[in-house]
Amino acid sequence: MDKVLTILRSSQPTSKAQTEAQRAQLVEVIYPRFDFTEMAKRSLARHWAGRTPEEQREFVKLFAALMGRSYADNIESSASPSVRYTRESEDRNYAQVDTEIVTDKRPPVSINYKLHSVDREWRIYDLVIENISVVNNYRSQSNDRLSRNSCVR
Numbered sequence: 001m002d003k004v005l006t007i008l009r010s011s012q013p014t015s016k017a018q019t020e021a022q023r024a025q026l027v028e029v030i031y032p033r034f035d036f037t038e039m040a041k042r043s044l045a046r047h048w049a050g051r052t053p054e055e056q057r058e059f060v061k062l063f064a065a066l067m068g069r070s071y072a073d074n075i076e077s078s079a080s081p082s083v084r085y086t087r088e089s090e091d092r093n094y095a096q097v098d099t100e101i102v103t104d105k106r107p108p109v110s111i112n113y114k115l116h117s118v119d120r121e122w123r124i125y126d127l128v129i130e131n132i133s134v135v136n137n138y139r140s141q142s143n144d145r146l147s148r149n150s151c152v153r
Contacts, residue, residue, distance in 0.1 A: 001083050001099065003029045008081065026072045035116070035123035036064035042125065043138035093117040
């Protein structure tokens, strides 16, 4: 989060090219911290196993792009954001870091990062924003769509 804030504070893009350059920097910092495969798997839940490995890879790719864009958009839209770390907990292979994004222009936004250990590194597998789990939200949407689709396996 500190690296993200450094990028945001270092420049205020005034052109599309500058915005895209800043976004590329954000993606470079953000993507390695997330376990998009785990997020995608949890989002599809019971529908994950019925997908071919190729379909799974494609879903992860699309899911990562959507999540990365959404996360970067939310961070970029915050005017002069700062982060307040409110709580950390760890239980063997799982951890949670609770934060608040504080800005001058709106009330603080709580973001709780749920992490698990992957190859001895902490990776985010869910975000809980204002008490709403991103993974559960996508799971609900996916279940609705896939249940109406006749080609669900």
